[in-house]
Amino acid sequence: MTLQLPLLALLGAAAALVPLPAFAGSVTHPKAVVELFTSQGCASCPPADAMLTSLVAQNDVVALAYHVDYWDYAGWEDTFGSEAYSDRQRAYAQSWGSSRIYTPQMVVNGAKGVVGSRRDEVHGALAGATLPLTVAVAEDGDMLKITIPADRRLDDAVVWLVTYLPRADVLIDKGENAGKSMVYTQVVTGQQALGMWEGDAGATIKLPLPESLDGAAGLAVIVQQEHDKLPGRILGAATYER
Numbered sequence: 089m090t091l092q093l094p095l096l097a098l099l100g101a102a103a104a105l106v107p108l109p110a111f112a113g114s115v116t117h118p119k120a121v122v123e124l125f126t127s128q129g130c131a132s133c134p135p136a137d138a139m140l141t142s143l144v145a146q147n148d149v150v151a152l153a154y155h156v157d158y159w160d161y162a163g164w165e166d167t168f169g170s171e172a173y174s175d176r177q178r179a180y181a182q183s184w185g186s187s188r189i190y191t192p193q194m195v196v197n198g199a200k201g202v203v204g205s206r207r208d209e210v211h212g213a214l215a216g217a218t219l220p221l222t223v224a225v226a227e228d229g230d231m232l233k234i235t236i237p238a239d240r241r242l243d244d245a246v247v248w249l250v251t252y253l254p255r256a257d258v259l260i261d262k263g264e265n266a267g268k269s270m271v272y273t274q275v276v277t278g279q280q281a282l283g284m285w286e287g288d289a290g291a292t293i294k295l296p297l298p299e300s301l302d303g304a305a306g307l308a309v310i311v312q313q314e315h316d317k318l319p320g321r322i323l324g325a326a327t328y329e330r
Contacts, residue, residue, distance in 0.1 A: 136204030164263030221324025
Protein backbone atom coordinates (compact mmCIF):
# COMPACT_ATOMS: atom_id res chain seq x y z
CA MET A 89 0.00 0.00 0.00
CA THR A 90 1.30 3.46 -0.88
CA LEU A 91 -0.37 6.62 0.40
CA GLN A 92 0.39 10.30 0.02
CA LEU A 93 -1.59 12.37 2.51
CA PRO A 94 -1.53 15.97 3.78
CA LEU A 95 -0.11 16.42 7.26
CA LEU A 96 -2.26 18.23 9.83
CA ALA A 97 -0.96 21.30 11.64
CA LEU A 98 1.45 20.18 14.31
CA LEU A 99 1.27 22.94 16.86
CA GLY A 100 -1.46 25.06 18.39
CA ALA A 101 -0.96 28.73 19.16
CA ALA A 102 -0.12 28.08 22.80
CA ALA A 103 2.36 25.32 21.98
CA ALA A 104 4.20 27.56 19.55
CA LEU A 105 5.19 29.81 22.45
CA VAL A 106 6.95 27.05 24.38
CA PRO A 107 10.78 27.14 24.24
CA LEU A 108 12.26 23.85 23.09
CA PRO A 109 15.71 22.31 23.57
CA ALA A 110 17.85 20.62 20.96
CA PHE A 111 16.41 17.23 20.09
CA ALA A 112 17.91 14.07 21.53
CA GLY A 113 17.41 12.28 18.22
CA SER A 114 14.99 9.93 16.56
CA VAL A 115 14.13 6.48 17.91
CA THR A 116 14.44 3.90 15.13
CA HIS A 117 14.37 0.45 16.74
CA PRO A 118 12.38 0.73 19.98
CA LYS A 119 11.48 -2.18 22.19
CA ALA A 120 8.36 -0.46 23.46
CA VAL A 121 5.88 2.38 23.18
CA VAL A 122 5.06 3.91 26.56
CA GLU A 123 1.99 6.14 26.77
CA LEU A 124 1.73 8.19 29.94
CA PHE A 125 -1.72 9.50 30.87
CA THR A 126 -1.03 12.50 33.06
CA SER A 127 -2.35 15.92 34.07
CA GLN A 128 -0.94 19.21 35.26
CA GLY A 129 -3.70 19.19 37.88
CA CYS A 130 -2.70 15.86 39.42
CA ALA A 131 -0.48 16.04 42.53
CA SER A 132 0.78 12.46 42.14
CA CYS A 133 1.79 12.91 38.49
CA PRO A 134 5.14 14.80 38.66
CA PRO A 135 7.18 11.67 39.57
CA ALA A 136 5.66 9.86 36.57
CA ASP A 137 6.36 12.84 34.32
CA ALA A 138 10.00 12.68 35.44
CA MET A 139 10.12 8.94 34.84
CA LEU A 140 8.88 9.41 31.28
CA THR A 141 11.74 11.85 30.73
CA SER A 142 14.21 9.21 31.95
CA LEU A 143 12.75 6.67 29.51
CA VAL A 144 13.34 9.09 26.62
CA ALA A 145 17.03 9.15 27.52
CA GLN A 146 17.27 5.37 27.03
CA ASN A 147 16.64 5.81 23.27
CA ASP A 148 14.98 2.40 22.97
CA VAL A 149 11.49 3.53 23.98
CA VAL A 150 8.95 5.69 22.16
CA ALA A 151 7.61 7.74 25.06
CA LEU A 152 4.48 9.85 24.70
CA ALA A 153 2.62 11.97 27.27
CA TYR A 154 -1.15 12.23 26.79
CA HIS A 155 -2.53 15.01 28.99
CA VAL A 156 -6.11 14.21 30.02
CA ASP A 157 -8.80 16.77 30.77
CA TYR A 158 -10.73 15.15 33.62
CA TRP A 159 -8.61 16.91 36.28
CA ASP A 160 -9.53 20.35 34.96
CA TYR A 161 -12.41 20.59 37.45
CA ALA A 162 -9.91 20.92 40.32
CA GLY A 163 -9.06 24.53 39.52
CA TRP A 164 -6.38 24.34 36.82
CA GLU A 165 -7.05 23.69 33.15
CA ASP A 166 -4.23 21.59 31.72
CA THR A 167 -2.65 23.59 28.92
CA PHE A 168 -2.23 20.40 26.85
CA GLY A 169 -5.30 18.52 28.11
CA SER A 170 -7.71 17.03 25.60
CA GLU A 171 -10.93 15.07 25.84
CA ALA A 172 -9.62 12.92 22.98
CA TYR A 173 -6.72 11.75 25.15
CA SER A 174 -9.05 10.99 28.05
CA ASP A 175 -11.15 8.98 25.59
CA ARG A 176 -8.06 7.07 24.45
CA GLN A 177 -7.37 6.07 28.05
CA ARG A 178 -11.01 5.05 28.51
CA ALA A 179 -10.77 2.96 25.34
CA TYR A 180 -7.78 1.08 26.76
CA ALA A 181 -9.68 0.41 29.98
CA GLN A 182 -12.69 -0.82 28.01
CA SER A 183 -10.52 -3.12 25.91
CA TRP A 184 -9.25 -4.70 29.15
CA GLY A 185 -12.77 -5.06 30.55
CA SER A 186 -12.40 -2.26 33.10
CA SER A 187 -14.28 0.97 33.74
CA ARG A 188 -11.50 2.52 35.88
CA ILE A 189 -9.08 5.17 34.68
CA TYR A 190 -6.53 7.06 36.75
CA THR A 191 -3.46 9.23 36.63
CA PRO A 192 -0.61 8.69 36.37
CA GLN A 193 -0.96 5.57 34.24
CA MET A 194 1.57 4.20 31.77
CA VAL A 195 0.45 1.83 29.03
CA VAL A 196 3.19 -0.34 27.55
CA ASN A 197 2.82 -1.54 23.95
CA GLY A 198 -0.93 -1.13 24.17
CA ALA A 199 -1.11 -4.29 26.24
CA LYS A 200 -0.51 -3.48 29.90
CA GLY A 201 -1.25 -0.57 32.21
CA VAL A 202 0.86 0.23 35.29
CA VAL A 203 1.04 3.05 37.82
CA GLY A 204 3.37 5.51 36.15
CA SER A 205 5.07 6.67 39.36
CA ARG A 206 6.05 3.17 40.49
CA ARG A 207 9.51 2.60 39.05
CA ASP A 208 9.58 -1.15 39.71
CA GLU A 209 6.24 -1.68 37.95
CA VAL A 210 7.28 0.39 34.95
CA HIS A 211 10.64 -1.30 34.51
CA GLY A 212 9.05 -4.70 35.13
CA ALA A 213 6.60 -4.07 32.27
CA LEU A 214 9.49 -3.02 30.04
CA ALA A 215 11.80 -5.89 30.96
CA GLY A 216 10.59 -8.30 28.30
CA ALA A 217 8.97 -5.82 25.94
CA THR A 218 9.51 -6.23 22.19
CA LEU A 219 7.94 -4.90 18.99
CA PRO A 220 7.78 -7.34 16.05
CA LEU A 221 7.74 -4.72 13.26
CA THR A 222 10.54 -2.37 12.25
CA VAL A 223 9.14 0.98 11.16
CA ALA A 224 11.42 3.19 9.05
CA VAL A 225 10.91 6.97 8.85
CA ALA A 226 13.24 9.03 6.65
CA GLU A 227 13.40 12.17 4.58
CA ASP A 228 12.87 11.62 0.86
CA GLY A 229 13.43 14.94 -0.86
CA ASP A 230 10.71 17.26 0.41
CA MET A 231 8.66 14.31 1.65
CA LEU A 232 8.71 12.12 4.73
CA LYS A 233 8.72 8.45 3.79
CA ILE A 234 7.33 5.83 6.16
CA THR A 235 8.08 2.20 5.33
CA ILE A 236 6.54 -0.74 7.18
CA PRO A 237 7.47 -4.26 5.99
CA ALA A 238 5.04 -7.11 5.44
CA ASP A 239 4.66 -9.81 8.08
CA ARG A 240 2.07 -12.46 7.29
CA ARG A 241 2.14 -13.73 10.87
CA LEU A 242 0.43 -10.56 12.10
CA ASP A 243 -3.11 -9.28 11.72
CA ASP A 244 -3.77 -5.95 10.01
CA ALA A 245 -3.32 -2.75 12.00
CA VAL A 246 -3.87 1.01 11.87
CA VAL A 247 -0.97 3.34 11.13
CA TRP A 248 -1.10 6.39 13.42
CA LEU A 249 0.76 9.68 13.21
CA VAL A 250 1.26 11.29 16.62
CA THR A 251 2.81 14.76 16.90
CA TYR A 252 4.50 15.92 20.08
CA LEU A 253 6.55 18.61 21.75
CA PRO A 254 9.87 17.24 23.02
CA ARG A 255 9.76 19.72 25.92
CA ALA A 256 7.34 22.19 27.49
CA ASP A 257 7.92 24.42 30.55
CA VAL A 258 4.73 25.27 32.43
CA LEU A 259 4.17 27.43 35.52
CA ILE A 260 1.06 26.12 37.26
CA ASP A 261 -0.91 28.78 39.12
CA LYS A 262 -3.82 26.80 40.58
CA GLY A 263 -4.96 23.32 41.52
CA GLU A 264 -3.04 20.55 43.29
CA ASN A 265 0.30 21.59 41.77
CA ALA A 266 -0.15 25.33 42.34
CA GLY A 267 3.12 27.25 42.45
CA LYS A 268 5.15 24.55 40.71
CA SER A 269 7.21 25.16 37.59
CA MET A 270 7.03 21.90 35.65
CA VAL A 271 9.05 20.51 32.76
CA TYR A 272 7.07 18.13 30.56
CA THR A 273 8.53 15.98 27.79
CA GLN A 274 7.08 14.22 24.74
CA VAL A 275 3.80 16.12 25.08
CA VAL A 276 1.28 14.87 22.52
CA THR A 277 -0.26 17.67 20.44
CA GLY A 278 -2.24 15.66 17.89
CA GLN A 279 -3.05 12.22 16.57
CA GLN A 280 -4.48 11.02 13.26
CA ALA A 281 -4.87 7.75 11.41
CA LEU A 282 -2.89 7.56 8.17
CA GLY A 283 -4.30 4.29 6.86
CA MET A 284 -4.12 0.54 7.30
CA TRP A 285 -1.09 -1.72 7.40
CA GLU A 286 -1.78 -5.12 5.85
CA GLY A 287 0.36 -7.96 7.05
CA ASP A 288 0.58 -9.64 3.67
CA ALA A 289 1.49 -6.46 1.78
CA GLY A 290 3.26 -3.99 4.07
CA ALA A 291 2.88 -0.25 3.58
CA THR A 292 4.70 2.78 2.23
CA ILE A 293 3.33 6.20 3.15
CA LYS A 294 4.62 9.58 1.97
CA LEU A 295 3.84 12.87 3.69
CA PRO A 296 4.89 16.43 2.86
CA LEU A 297 7.72 17.50 5.14
CA PRO A 298 6.33 20.64 6.79
CA GLU A 299 8.49 23.58 7.71
CA SER A 300 6.82 23.57 11.14
CA LEU A 301 8.92 20.52 12.06
CA ASP A 302 12.17 22.47 11.79
CA GLY A 303 13.44 22.72 15.34
CA ALA A 304 9.90 22.82 16.70
CA ALA A 305 8.36 19.38 17.10
CA GLY A 306 8.63 15.67 16.63
CA LEU A 307 6.39 12.94 15.37
CA ALA A 308 5.86 9.28 16.09
CA VAL A 309 4.54 6.64 13.73
CA ILE A 310 2.72 3.84 15.55
CA VAL A 311 1.32 0.63 14.06
CA GLN A 312 -1.43 -0.61 16.36
CA GLN A 313 -4.02 -3.32 16.07
CA GLU A 314 -7.67 -2.66 16.88
CA HIS A 315 -10.44 -4.94 18.10
CA ASP A 316 -14.03 -3.72 17.88
CA LYS A 317 -12.63 -0.19 17.36
CA LEU A 318 -10.71 -0.39 20.64
CA PRO A 319 -6.91 -0.05 20.83
CA GLY A 320 -4.95 -3.27 20.96
CA ARG A 321 -1.39 -4.49 20.65
CA ILE A 322 1.23 -2.13 19.24
CA LEU A 323 3.31 -3.87 16.60
CA GLY A 324 5.92 -1.26 15.74
CA ALA A 325 6.89 2.39 16.06
CA ALA A 326 9.50 5.01 15.29
CA THR A 327 9.99 8.71 15.91
CA TYR A 328 11.28 11.50 13.71
CA GLU A 329 12.86 14.70 14.95
CA ARG A 330 14.63 17.23 12.81
